[in-house]
Amino acid sequence: MTELSPRLSALAEAYGVATEFWDWQGRHVQVSAETVGAALAALGVQVADEADVEAALAEVDRRPWTRVLPPVVVTVQGRRPEVPVHVAEGVRFEARVVLEDGHVHEVGTLEGDGRPRATRELDGVTVVRVPLDLGEDLPLGWHTVEVAAGRNVRRMPLVVTPARLELPEVLAEQDSQSWGLMTQLYAMRSDESWGIGDLADLGDAGAWAAGLGADFVLVNPLHAAEPVPPIEPSPYLPTSRRFVNPLYIRVEDVPEVAYLSAAERQLVEWHADDAKRYLDLDLIERDAVWMAKEAALRMIFRQRRSLRRARAFHAFVEREGQGLVDYATWCALSQVHGTWWRSWPEELQDPRGAAVEAFREKNADEVEFHCWLQWILDDQLARVQRDLVDTGMSIGLISDLAVGVHPDGADAWGLGDALARGVTVGAPADQYNQLGQDWSQPPWRPDKLAELGYAPYRDMVRAALRDSGGLRVDHVIGLFRLWWIPQGRKPFEGTYVRYDHEATIGILLLEAHRAGAVVVGEDLGTVEPWVRDYLRDRGVMGTSILWFERDWEGDGGLLEPQEWRELCLATVTTHDLPPTAGYLEGVHVELRHRLGLLDRSLEEEQAADAASRDEVLGDLRRRGLLREGAPVPEQVEALHAFLTRTPAKLLGVSVSDLAGDKRVINQPGTDEEYPNWRVPLAGPEGHAVRLEELFTWRSARRLARTVDQGH
Structure with a gap:
């Protein structure tokens, strides 16, 4: 591994490319110069040698002064956005905000006269940075800032987003819970x-x-x-x-x-x-x-x-x-x-x-x-x-x-260089995938998103919300940072690249607010602690899976139900785990062993998995939710009954659990080795089940009533 020079580290920081991180075991990892260079290349920055690095750093410093306005400003309603305007010294200009509805918010006439403002000599011209105060009374929406100096007019998108996405009335009430299907x-x-x-x-x-x-x-x-x-x-x-x-x-x-x-x-x-x-x-x-x-x-x-x-x-x-x-x-x-x-x-x-x-x-x-x-x-x-x-x-x-x-695909073709080339998105090593994961997907380029005023991202979010009352964002952490893997390298040889989360989250909340929708972020895996706090403060629900809810900052023991998050979707299982009946029987361990995905012996893995399950089931018995010797269907009901004792606002019940299915839907880390996403809904014996049949099953209705009557 080639070590990073201080100047290459500075360039990486300017572009949001991580040069170090802490892995899932708490170990400090230094990113190689090769990986950093590949990430920068995907951002359009070539760094073959130190001369390239110096030239790229100079361009980073120079670029803002060459623009009258930045590419875009995303702010929060009630906050006073200050926009840096760069004009030649002595140039008078007029500024205004054209609101989304066509109304005009006048800012006034200003002059780049150099009074205690930053200046810079650029190609023989003294450029002045004038801070443009847009006030704090701008409404939510997609607006346009216009700066006119003579006949020259420059425009910039201004996006005003909600400080927080408020819950719908049915969920805003204290101690309220809603449940639904996951399918x-x-x-x-x-x-x-x-x-x-x-x-x-x-x-x-x-x-x-x-x-x-x-x-x-x-x-x-x-x-x-x-x-x-x-x-x-x-x-x-x-x-x-x-x-x-x-x-x-x-x-x-x-x-x-x-x-x-x-x-x-x-x-x-x-x-x-x-x-x-x-x-x-x-x-x-x-x-x-x-x-x-x-x-x-x-x-x-x-x-x-x-x-x-x-x-x-x-x-x-x-x-x-x-x-x-x-x-x-x-x-x-x-x-x-x-x-x-x-x-x-x-x-x-x-x-x-x-x-x-x-x-x-x-x-x-x-x-x-x-x-x-x-x-x-x-x-x-x-x-x-x-x-x-x-x-x-x-x-x-x-x-x-x-x-x-x-x-x-179509987006990779139609969106052009808004998506990065030469890298793919994945995940670093964690306790479930210790070699990391490569999802083979090209990531957004954060710089190009800004230059495009986040329009492609907005259109995607808006379409997803158009006919919905809510939106689940898979790997919501990707709106903060994504794990970029250079092509030809192993997943664990990647690094994080940061995004402007104030923009990505803000736009998500603006579109959800307009749609009257809730937002659920899938925030599992390796997450910086402050991120969950940030999402909670802005009204984005988290995701809590029963098997993983532990006191990770303490002794690692099971969380008491009252200690669960309120602003979350709480479930027993997820599509990356077997349906609950299958999980209780350990089918996932046997499958991972058969596919060669275990890093220890089958016996060790089964023992650890059984101990974890037994701890949860023992807790249910202690709470009076499960009788000794209860069969698997009763265990499934007890696990869902436990969810109703948490303060979680949303409870999800998998249709696979309603059917008593046991087969794995998706096994992470595999492609053709297992028929991921091709398994139809089946009953306990593995035979396909149609909806008409499922609707008549007492067991399905009983499980649904467990979560409905529990709250």
Whole structure:
């Protein structure tokens, strides 16, 4: 490992690249010069030698003085934002804020006269830094600062965000709790599903849960996947986080089905029967299901639309703008050239190039088809949320936002250099993955996000919240810092890169406030202590998993229920663990052993795992929640009953636990070694279970009532 020079360390700090950190065991780790250099290269800074380092440091110092305004300012309502304006000495300029609603907030006329202000000689010109005080009465929203000197006008986005995201009324009351379902939608199938769970199934499951007192349904990311096989099974490795996977469309619910001829209807039924054959298989068959569903949808797409529907479609395309056009164009290009856009002809790798524009014009119908699919999804998602609220849920749908996107997907193509090249996102070593993890996703570039005024990030968050009452942010710590791994290196050879969390969290809260939504941050794993305090103070809920809630700063013992966080989603399990019945039987240990993921013997791991489980179950018996010798189903109920004794505002119940499923949904650290994200919902014996059957089970209703009656 090459040691860092002091000047390279200073450059890394200027760009938010960590040169040291403390690992999960509390050990101090020094990052190598090679890793730091690779991270800087991904930020557009080449440092082959010390001369490069000195030149880059000089540019960091010089750059702000070359700009009249910074790229963007994100502030908090009630705070007095001060914007540095750089003008030539003696230049008079006018400043104002154009509010989002068009009203103008005048700042006044100022002069760069050098009075106790910082100055700098730049290319023979004396530049003055004038602090522009915008006041403290600016409303929430996306505004624009304008600075005019003569005919020259410079503009800068100004984002005013809430200091705190307040809870909805149902949760704001003291000692209030709400519970809801957590589900992998693709796995939750009904007799009417085309081989995979869809939005109609989501609505039906929510209506059933609402009848038992549930207030929300938290669903896995519904982000868009590839439009052609092979389709990536992981909902956490999408092609786009802004758009939705057409696999989740319920074909029969598209209004234009009404205009099909008898022969066309028969063809749709034939495609449906073909897809439903896959309901009887042990694994989800996305590729085959999509081939059947796509054929039916293309037939429906060609039907006439009423004037009302045609205008609604046009309004949707206008609202989504260039982002939708780029996504649909990538889908159309993928039909011809495959989904790995970096293998396309070079002229098609630039979404703003003439070749892409020519392709779009020539294939306008195909581009429109993919826009239409997103419109149908938007309509069906909105209907699900309306129906959930109408059935009595106070929150309704809680969407899930993945950490990143596929490196060869639509976002990676359409967003250009807003995403870093040459590095991937992952996680450092921890107690569960001691070699670290590489998620193969390109990270946001913090500098480019700022230059773009955070517009791509805002559009993504806004889309995720549009038809939801809440948003779960996977790996919310990534809004503060992300683990960047240089290509070709092992996961543990990465380093952290910091983001402007005041901006990323602030924009998230602004969009959630406007949507009237709650925000849940998945804050598990290696987390700096102050981060959880910051999220709590700004109204972002955390995530608490029963098995991991211990006094980590003390003796490591189990937390008393009253010591749990109030502002959190509390659950017994998560998608990276087996369903609770499987966890209680240790299936995860056996699976990790079979896959070679253990760093100690099977016997040692089983003993440690059993001791941890026995400690929890013993605590339940001590509290009178569990009788001695109780079978696994009663243990599952007791674990959920314990959650109701905590102050947690939200309680989540996995649909897999309702079914008594035991199979692992996702085994971290694996790819093809295990069928991650392809396991359908099953019962205790491993046989597939349909929603209609699950709704009749007394055991499912009993578990739901356990959390409902507990509070």
